[in-house]
Amino acid sequence: MSVAVSRPSSSISHSFDRHLPNYDDDPLTAALAPPPDETAEQRELREAAEAEARRVSDEIDEQLRNERMALKKKKAPVKVLLLGQSESGKSTTLKNFQMQYARTTWLAERSSWRAVIQLNLLRSINNIIDHLSHALSTVPPSPTNTTTLPNSSGSGSSPPSPHANHQTFSHARPSTSTIATTTSTGQRSPPTRNVDLPGITVTAGIEEVHHAGSDSAGAITPPRTSPPTSPLLLGPLQWTDAHRTLKLRLAPLKGVQQDLEARLGSAAEEPTTSTSEPHDALPMPPPPLSSVPVTASAAAAAASAGASRRPQEFYVRSRDGWKSALEKLKPWAPSSSGDSAEETLEKRARRKEEEVSGVLAGCGEAMKALWEDGVVREMLRRKKITLENGPGFFLNDIERITKRDYEPSDDDVIRARLRTVGVQEYSFSIEQGRTAGHEWLMYDVGGTRSSRAIWYPYFDDMDAIIFLAPISCFDERLAEDRRVNRLEDTYMLWKTLCGLKLLSKTQIILFLNKCDLLERKLQAGVRVRDYVPSYGDRENTVETVKKYFQSHFKEIAKQNSPEQRRFYVHLTTVVDTRATAATLRTVEEGILRDSLRRADLL
Numbered sequence: 087m088s089v090a091v092s093r094p095s096s097s098i099s100h101s102f103d104r105h106l107p108n109y110d111d112d113p114l115t116a117a118l119a120p121p122p123d124e125t126a127e128q129r130e131l132r133e134a135a136e137a138e139a140r141r142v143s144d145e146i147d148e149q150l151r152n153e154r155m156a157l158k159k160k161k162a163p164v165k166v167l168l169l170g171q172s173e174s175g176k177s178t179t180l181k182n183f184q185m186q187y188a189r190t191t192w193l194a195e196r197s198s199w200r201a202v203i204q205l206n207l208l209r210s211i212n213n214i215i216d217h218l219s220h221a222l223s224t225v226p227p228s229p230t231n232t233t234t235l236p237n238s239s240g241s242g243s244s245p246p247s248p249h250a251n252h253q254t255f256s257h258a259r260p261s262t263s264t265i266a267t268t269t270s271t272g273q274r275s276p277p278t279r280n281v282d283l284p285g286i287t288v289t290a291g292i293e294e295v296h297h298a299g300s301d302s303a304g305a306i307t308p309p310r311t312s313p314p315t316s317p318l319l320l321g322p323l324q325w326t327d328a329h330r331t332l333k334l335r336l337a338p339l340k341g342v343q344q345d346l347e348a349r350l351g352s353a354a355e356e357p358t359t360s361t362s363e364p365h366d367a368l369p370m371p372p373p374p375l376s377s378v379p380v381t382a383s384a385a386a387a388a389a390s391a392g393a394s395r396r397p398q399e400f401y402v403r404s405r406d407g408w409k410s411a412l413e414k415l416k417p418w419a420p421s422s423s424g425d426s427a428e429e430t431l432e433k434r435a436r437r438k439e440e441e442v443s444g445v446l447a448g449c450g451e452a453m454k455a456l457w458e459d460g461v462v463r464e465m466l467r468r469k470k471i472t473l474e475n476g477p478g479f480f481l482n483d484i485e486r487i488t489k490r491d492y493e494p495s496d497d498d499v500i501r502a503r504l505r506t507v508g509v510q511e512y513s514f515s516i517e518q519g520r521t522a523g524h525e526w527l528m529y530d531v532g533g534t535r536s537s538r539a540i541w542y543p544y545f546d547d548m549d550a551i552i553f554l555a556p557i558s559c560f561d562e563r564l565a566e567d568r569r570v571n572r573l574e575d576t577y578m579l580w581k582t583l584c585g586l587k588l589l590s591k592t593q594i595i596l597f598l599n600k601c602d603l604l605e606r607k608l609q610a611g612v613r614v615r616d617y618v619p620s621y622g623d624r625e626n627t628v629e630t631v632k633k634y635f636q637s638h639f640k641e642i643a644k645q646n647s648p649e650q651r652r653f654y655v656h657l658t659t660v661v662d663t664r665a666t667a668a669t670l671r672t673v674e675e676g677i678l679r680d681s682l683r684r685a686d687l688l
C-alpha cells in the first residue's frame with residue numbers, strides 16, 4: 087500500500103524524518119499522518135493538539151524523573167549532624183541512638199569500652215592522689231601514727247607493683263571517728279565510718295563534716311550554702327600516716343593511666359587552656375560549601391587549614407573517631423594459627439590488658455578507701471573540687487570496675503568519657519518500629535574551639551542537625567579557654583548556626599542538655615543571676631531557669647535565622663537512657679518525616 091505522507095511540521099516529526107528516511111510503507115506512520123486533503127484550519131488544530139500532547143508527555147517525563155530521584159532520596163540514608171561545644175553530650179547522644187537502634191553493634195562494641203572506663207576511673211583517682219600528695223607535702227609525718235601497707239590478697243589479685251608490695255610500716259591504732267560523707271547525688275551517708283583495709287587503718291581524726299552544698303556547686307562556683315557548723319572544719323585537715331600509705335599503695339596507678347592514654351591516643355587527652363585560642367565560637371570562614379562533598383579528604387583539608395593553631399587537635403580521621411580508638415582496645419580474639427609475629431603482638435596486648443586489670447584489682451580496696459575517706463573528701467570540698475559532676479565519674483563504682491572480670495554495663499558505656507577527635511561517622515539501620523528499615527548516617531564531631539573548623543564541610547547535605555546545649559554550664563568556663571563562659575560560648579555557636587544561610591532549610595533540633603546537673607546546682611544554692619545578669623530577679627527554681635534558657639535560645643533563633651524556621655527543643659539528660667529513648671523516638675520520627683517530605687518536594 088502506498089500512502090502519501092505530508093512532512094510533519096513538529097520537531098518530533100523532523101527527528102523521525104532524520105532517522106527513518108522512508109515511511110511510505112510504514113502503516114503506523116501512515117495512520118498517524120495527516121489526511122492529504124487537510125485544510126489550513128485543520129492543520130492548525132492538529133498542530134495545537136500535537137503540541138499539547140508533547141507538553142503532557144514532557145510533564146510525565148519530568149514527573150517520572152522526580153519520582154525516581156525521590157525514591158533514590160528515600161532510599162538514601164537520613165543524615166544527621168551532632169553539634170555543640172566540647173562535653174555538651176554529642177557522643178553520649180550518639181551512643182543513645184546506637185543503643186536504641188543498633189543493638190547488635192552496641193552489644194558487640196560494649197566490652198571495648200572497658201579500657202576507657204578504667205581510664206576514667208584512674209584519672210579521678212590520680213587526680214585525688216595529686217591533691218593528697220600536695221597536702222601531705224605540707225605536713226610533717228607523725229612519729230606515732232604508723233600504718234602497714236595493705237597486702238594484695240584482699241581482692242584476690244596480683245600485686246600492683248613490686249616495690250609497692252610487701253613493705254611494712256609500723257601500725258596506726260585505729261581511733262573511732264565519726265565521719266559524714268557526701269555521695270555523688272549530694273546525700274550524706276550515715277556518719278559511722280572508720281576506713282579499714284586489710285592491713286591498713288585510716289584514721290580520719292575529725293568528728294563530723296558538714297558540707298551540704300559541697301559536692302554540687304560546680305567547678306568554679308563558690309559554695310553559697312550556710313557555713314559549716316562545726317569549728318573542727320575550720321581547722322587543719324588531720325592527715326595521718328595512713329594517708330601516706332594510701333598514696334604509696336596507689337602510686338602504680340599513674341603508670342597504668344599513662345599506659346592506657348598511650349593506647350587510646352589523642353582522644354584520651356582533654357583540652358587544656360590556651361589563651362591564644364580564637365575568640366569566635368565557630369572560627370574558620372566557611373569554604374565554598376556547594377562544591378565540597380562530605381569526604382574524608384574535605385574534612386582533612388579543612389582540618390589542616392586550621393592545623394597551624396593547635397596541630398595536635400587535628401588528628402582527623404573521618405569515618406572513625408572514637409570507634410577506631412576502641413578498635414585498638416578491642417579484646418584480642420584468640421588466634422588459631424601458630425606463633426606468628428602477629429600473635430606475639432596479640433599475646434603482648436592481651437598480657438597488657440591483664441596487667442592493667444591485675445593492678446586495678448590489687449588496688450581496688452585502697453582506691454575505695456581513698457575515695458571514701460572523710461579527710462580526703464573534706465580536702466576536696468575545701469578545694470571546691472566536685473568530681474561527681476565531671477565527665478567520666480566512676481568513683482562510686484570502684485568495687486565493680488576493679489574486678490578482674492569486669493564487663494561494662496549499658497549505663498557505664500553511656501557515662502564513659504572519651505573526647506571525639508575529628509569526625510566520626512556512624513551508620514545504622516532502624517531495626518524495629520514504624521520507621522524500621524531506614525538507614526541513618528550520624529556524624530559526631532569534636533566540640534573544642536579548635537576542632538570546629540572541620541564542621542563546615544558537613545553542613546551541606548544534612549537532613550537535620552541536633553545541637554547540644556548544656557544548660558548546667560552557666561557558671562563554668564571552657565577547658566580550652568578559661569576566659570570564656572561555657573553558656574556564652576554555646577549562645578554564640580547557636581547564633582552562628584541559626585544565621586547560616588546554608589542551613590536555612592535544615593531542621594535544627596535543640597537539646598537543652600544536662601538538666602540533672604542543672605537541678606543539682608540549683609539545689610546546692612548556685613544562683614543563675616550571679617552568672618547571667620539578664621536573668622534578673624526571676625525565681626531560682628529549676629522550672630523557671632529551664633523556661634528562661636529555652637526562651638532565650640528561641641529568641642536567638644528567631645532573630646538570626648535568615649528564614650523563619652520551626653523551633654524544635656527538648657530538655658534532656660542524655661545520661662538518662664530511658665528518658666532519652668522517648669526523646670529520640672520523637673526526634674527520629676520527626677527527622678524522617680521531614681526528610682521524606684522534602685524528598686517528595688524534589
Ligand SMILES: Nc1nc2c(ncn2[C@@H]2O[C@H](COP(=O)(O)OP(=O)(O)OP(=O)(O)O)[C@@H](O)[C@H]2O)c(=O)[nH]1
Pocket residue numbers: 170171172173174175176177178179476477478479500501502503504505506507531532533534554599600601602603658659660661662
Ligand atoms: N550528668 C550528666 N552528664 C552528661 C550529660 N550528657 C553528657 N554527660 C557526660 O558529659 C561527658 C561529656 O559528654 P560527651 O558526650 O563525651 O561530650 P561531647 O559533646 O561528645 O564532647 P567532645 O567529644 O569533646 O566534643 C560524658 O562523660 C557524659 O557522660 C547529662 O545530661 N548529664
Ligand SMILES: [Mg+2]
Pocket residue numbers: 176177178504505506530531532533
Ligand atoms: Mg564527643
